[in-house]
Amino acid sequence: MATLSSSQALRASSPRNPSLSLSSKIPLSSAFSVSLRPSRHHGARPLLVVVAAGLDAKPTVLVAEKLGEAGLNLLKDYANVDCSYNLSPEELRTKISLCDALIVRSGTKVTREVFESSGGRLKVVGRAGVGIDNVDLAAATEHGCLVVNAPTANTVAAAEHGIALLAAMARNVAQADASVKAGKWQRNKYVGVSLVGKTLAVMGFGKVGSEVARRAKGLGMHVIAHDPYAPADRARAIGVELVSFDEAIATADFISLHMPLTPATSKILNDETFAKMKKGVRIVNVARGGVIDEEALVRALDAGIVAQAALDVFTEEPPPKDSKLVLHENVTATPHLGASTMEAQEGVAIEIAEAVVGALKGELASTAVNAPMVPAEVLTELKPFVDLCEKLGRLAVQLVAGGSGVKSVKVTYASARAPDDLDTRLLRAMITKGLIEPISSVFVNLVNADFTAKQRGIRITEERVILDGSPENPLESIQVQIANVESKFASAISDSGEIKVEGCVKDWIPHLTKVGSFEVDVSLEGSIILCRQVDQPGMIGKVGSILGQENVNVSFMSVGRIAPRKHAVMAIGVDDQPTKETLKKIGGIPAIEEFVFLKL
Ligand SMILES: NC(=O)C1=CN([C@@H]2O[C@H](COP(=O)(O)OP(=O)(O)OC[C@H]3O[C@@H](n4cnc5c(N)ncnc54)[C@H](O)[C@@H]3O)[C@@H](O)[C@H]2O)C=CC1
Numbered sequence: 004m005a006t007l008s009s010s011q012a013l014r015a016s017s018p019r020n021p022s023l024s025l026s027s028k029i030p031l032s033s034a035f036s037v038s039l040r041p042s043r044h045h046g047a048r049p050l051l052v053v054v055a056a057g058l059d060a061k062p063t064v065l066v067a068e069k070l071g072e073a074g075l076n077l078l079k080d081y082a083n084v085d086c087s088y089n090l091s092p093e094e095l096r097t098k099i100s101l102c103d104a105l106i107v108r109s110g111t112k113v114t115r116e117v118f119e120s121s122g123g124r125l126k127v128v129g130r131a132g133v134g135i136d137n138v139d140l141a142a143a144t145e146h147g148c149l150v151v152n153a154p155t156a157n158t159v160a161a162a163e164h165g166i167a168l169l170a171a172m173a174r175n176v177a178q179a180d181a182s183v184k185a186g187k188w189q190r191n192k193y194v195g196v197s198l199v200g201k202t203l204a205v206m207g208f209g210k211v212g213s214e215v216a217r218r219a220k221g222l223g224m225h226v227i228a229h230d231p232y233a234p235a236d237r238a239r240a241i242g243v244e245l246v247s248f249d250e251a252i253a254t255a256d257f258i259s260l261h262m263p264l265t266p267a268t269s270k271i272l273n274d275e276t277f278a279k280m281k282k283g284v285r286i287v288n289v290a291r292g293g294v295i296d297e298e299a300l301v302r303a304l305d306a307g308i309v310a311q312a313a314l315d316v317f318t319e320e321p322p323p324k325d326s327k328l329v330l331h332e333n334v335t336a337t338p339h340l341g342a343s344t345m346e347a348q349e350g351v352a353i354e355i356a357e358a359v360v361g362a363l364k365g366e367l368a369s370t371a372v373n374a375p376m377v378p379a380e381v382l383t384e385l386k387p388f389v390d391l392c393e394k395l396g397r398l399a400v401q402l403v404a405g406g407s408g409v410k411s412v413k414v415t416y417a418s419a420r421a422p423d424d425l426d427t428r429l430l431r432a433m434i435t436k437g438l439i440e441p442i443s444s445v446f447v448n449l450v451n452a453d454f455t456a457k458q459r460g461i462r463i464t465e466e467r468v469i470l471d472g473s474p475e476n477p478l479e480s481i482q483v484q485i486a487n488v489e490s491k492f493a494s495a496i497s498d499s500g501e502i503k504v505e506g507c508v509k510d511w512i513p514h515l516t517k518v519g520s521f522e523v524d525v526s527l528e529g530s531i532i533l534c535r536q537v538d539q540p541g542m543i544g545k546v547g548s549i550l551g552q553e554n555v556n557v558s559f560m561s562v563g564r565i566a567p568r569k570h571a572v573m574a575i576g577v578d579d580q581p582t583k584e585t586l587k588k589i590g591g592i593p594a595i596e597e598f599v600f601l602k603l
C-alpha cells in the first residue's frame with residue numbers, strides 16, 4: 004500500500020481529453036433540484052427541510068437569436084419557450100430574471116451584468132454554435148451557470164464557407180459580380196490567381212481547420228498547418244505538415260484562420276506578423292475578427308503585402324458602415340455566414356436544444372464548456388461513486404456541531420488503479436456539493452463547486468491510497484474527514500480527532516462503512532439514524548419496535564462495536580423521516596448514550 008501526497012494526487016488528476024459522444028449524458032442526482040438546510044429552530048438536532056427549487060413549474064428558456072425549428076420543438080416539449088430576438092442589452096437584463104436557460108448565437112453578448120441580473124435563476128446558457136467568446140465564462144462559473152455549446156454541427160458549413168471565400172477571392176467573384184451588375188464587362192481587370200500548387204497555411208488545425216485542409220488538398224494545394232495543440236498524427240493522416248507560426252506565415256501564399264479568439268490569439272495577425280509574410284499573400288478569416296488587428300490589415304492591404312482578404316467575421320459585428328476594411332477594393336466580406344446553411348442550423352438547433360434540456364434536467368452535458376469533462380465510459384463507471392461522494396459530504400457536514408466552521412476537509416480515495424487512471428474532479432465536486440448544500444442556501448453544482456468551496460474558505464485536500472490487487476473497481480473506498488470541528492455525535496470523531504465517515508460501493512449502491520472509529524455497514528438510501536449505546540442484547544429490537552410503531556420503514560441495520568459489551572454504534576437506514584417524538588423515544592432508551600438523525 005502506498006500513499007500519495009495531496010499535491011501529487013491533484014497532479015495525477017490531469018484533465019482528460021473531453022472527446023465525448025454527443026449522447027453521453029448521465030443524470031447527476033439532484034444537481035439542480037433540492038437543497039437541504041438545517042432548521043434554525045431545533046437546537047443541535049439536525050432537523051432538515053427540503054427546499055424545492057422550482058421543479059414543479061416548467062422551466063423557461065429564452066431564445067435570443069434565431070434557432071432552427073427542430074430545436075425549438077425539442078425545447079417546447081420540455082419548457083416554456085420565449086423567442087425574443089434583437090433584444091437590447093437592457094431588455095435582455097430585464098427578461099433574464101424570469102428565465103432558467105438562455106440560448107444565443109454569436110450576436111448576443113452574455114455579460115457579467117446578465118448573470119447578475121438573473122438573480123440566480125439562470126442555470127444554463129446554450130451557445131448554438133462553437134465560439135463562446137460572446138459569453139463571460141468566468142461570470143457564468145461564479146454564478147453556478149453551466150455554459151454548453153454545439154461544437155460539431157456547423158463544422159462542415161464553416162469549412163465550406165472558408166473554401167468558398169478562398170476560391171471567390173482568388174477569382175474576384177464578388178468584385179466581378181458587382182462590376183457586371185453595374186453594366187461593366189472588365190475581363191482584364193479581374194484576372195485571378197490559381198489555387199493548384201499554392202501553399203495554404205491553416206492556422207488552427209481543429210475541427211474546421213482540418214476540414215478546410217482536407218478540401219484544399221482536393222483542390223491540389225500544398226497544405227501546411229500551425230496549431231500548438233494539434234496532434235501530429237492527425238495532421239499526417241490528412242497529409243498536412245505541422246509547422247511553427249513563423250514558418251507558416253512566411254511560406255504561405257494563402258493563410259486561412261481557424262483558431263478560437265482567446266487572449267493568446269487576439270490580434271495574432273498584426274503589423275509585425277504581416278511584415279513577415281510573403282508579399283502578395285491572401286488571407287481568409289472565418290474564425291473571429293479579433294484574431295486580426297484590422298487597422299494593421301488595412302495598412303498591409305494598402306502596402307500590397309496582403310494582396311487580398313476574404314472576411315466573414317469582424318471585431319465589431321456588424322462593422323461600422325464606413326469601415327475602411329470592409330470598403331477596401333481587395334476585400335471580400337460576408338456577414339458572419341460561416342455557420343449559416345440550412346443543414347448546419349438544423350443540426351446546431353437540435354444539438355443545443357438537447358444539451359440545454361439535459362442540463363435543466365440536471366444531466367451533465369458532454370458539451371459543457373465550464374464544467375469538468377469526463378469521458379462517457381468513465382462517467383458511467385463513476386456514477387455510484389458520484390452518489391457516494393455527495394452522500395458522504397452530506398453526512399459529514401451534518402455531524403458537525405453548530406458553531407464549528409468547516410474549514411479543512413480531507414478526502415482519501417483508496418484504489419488499486421494507477422494515479423493517472425482516476426480523475427477525481429467530479430468526485431471532489433460532488434463532495435463539495437454534499438458539504439455545502441445542507442448548511443447554506445447556496446446552490447452548488449459541478450460548475451461552481453471549487454469556486455464556492457474557496458469562497459466559503461473550505462480547503463479540500465485529496466489523498467490517494469494505492470491498493471494492491473485487481474483494479475476492476477475504480478475505487479475501493481472513499482473517506483471524508485473534517486478537521487478542527489466538534490461533532491454533535493461524539494462517536495463520529497476518529498482517534499486522530501477529525502469527524503470521519505467512510506463508504507464504498509457494493510452492487511452499484513453506495514454504503515456507509517465507517518463512522519469515527521466504528522465499522523458499520525448501511526446502504527446510503529433514505530436517511531440514517533446513528534446511535535451509540537452500551538453493547539447489550541435487545542437493542543436492535545428496542546429501536547426497531549419504536550420505529551415500527553411509528554410506521555417508519557427500516558431498510559438496514561448494522562452494529563459496529565469496539566469490543567463485546569462495550570460501546571457500539573448502531574446505524575439504521577430509514578425510508579421515511581421519523582417525527583420528533585419518535586426520535587425522542589429512541590433517545591429515551593436508557594442504554595442509548597447519543598444519537599443523531601441524518602438526512603441524505
Ligand atoms: N464564421 C463562422 O460562422 C464560424 C466560425 N467558427 C470559428 O472557427 C474557429 C474554429 O472552430 P472549431 O474548428 O470548431 O474549433 P476547434 O476548437 O475544433 O479548433 C480550434 C483549434 O485552434 C487551435 N488553437 C488554439 N490556440 C491556437 C493558437 N494560438 N495558434 C494556432 N492554433 C490554435 C486549437 O488547438 C484547436 O485545434 C472558432 O473561432 C469558431 O468560433 C466556427 C464555426 C462557424
Ligand SMILES: O=C(O)C(=O)COP(=O)(O)O
Binds near residue numbers: 109110135340341343
Ligand atoms: O459557431 C460559431 O463559432 C460561429 O461563429 C457561428 O456563429 P452564428 O451561430 O452563426 O452566429
